[in-house]
Amino acid sequence: MIRTKPLDGAFGVEVEGVNLRDIREPESARALLKIFHEHKVIRLRNQDLSFDDFDRVTKAFGDQRPHFLDHLRLRGHPAILMLSNVFEDGRPLGVYEGAAFWHTDVAYEDPPNSSTIVYALEKPAGGCPTEFMDCVAAYDDLPQAMKEKIDDLKVVHHYGNRWDMDENSPTSAERLTEDQKKRVSNVIMPLVRRHHVNGRKALYGCAGSSFGIVGWPEDEAIALLDELAHHCIQDKYHSQIDYEIGDVAAWDTFQTLHKAQVQKPATDQTDRRVLWRVSVTGKPPIYREETPAAA
């Protein structure tokens, strides 16, 4: 029987009573997805998944999309992006520095990512949590006049962290290869996104990759985006997951902001951080005929 208990923080739940190896086809994830969309962030402990198990589970959340950072994908499995503090021959095994700032996964591509799912394979001795902010609650708490001002605004996104564009900084976005730099382009996203499954409105992508507002002078656009981002980043909207080995976690990118921690390179076997990450686009397959389109 599925049970939930709150995460350490303002929102999100730990889900008990689910062995993800039993997710054999998308329909078998229906109860889990209902909890996921309601609570925005979920954690399932003590999962023992093969690559094929994890691959199958993530497909229940949406369409897998290989990450733009193609040099950090798991070799032979392009849908999996490695997150790691392990270096081999001087090169990181996965995303090492590049997520330690408030952001929305792949809001800089159209369609954007709708969910991200991770599986913790190795844990560093000191831990390395992911932090989350509830952008539905943050929107709900805005004054009505602000909601009316922003509801129809369109935001310009591209790869990067607008608060730190120094590619040598640990709190900037992951450093790009020369080929990847040539492929960065602008995309337009709503500032207020109505969720594609539950219809709730959320502040979308107001930190990280948002760099302007369509039709607005740059200084005014940045001032508003900063105001909204700082509004989202408050203790009352905050939760976090400090992964244990065997954890699977998922976050709804349409309803949250998140960030990783600045980490240190692994120095021995007890200090290694290795997670598989898959991001998906679109609705879960089980909802495709049932729910209203995204705003």
Ligand SMILES: [Fe+2]
């Ligand atoms: Fe991320």
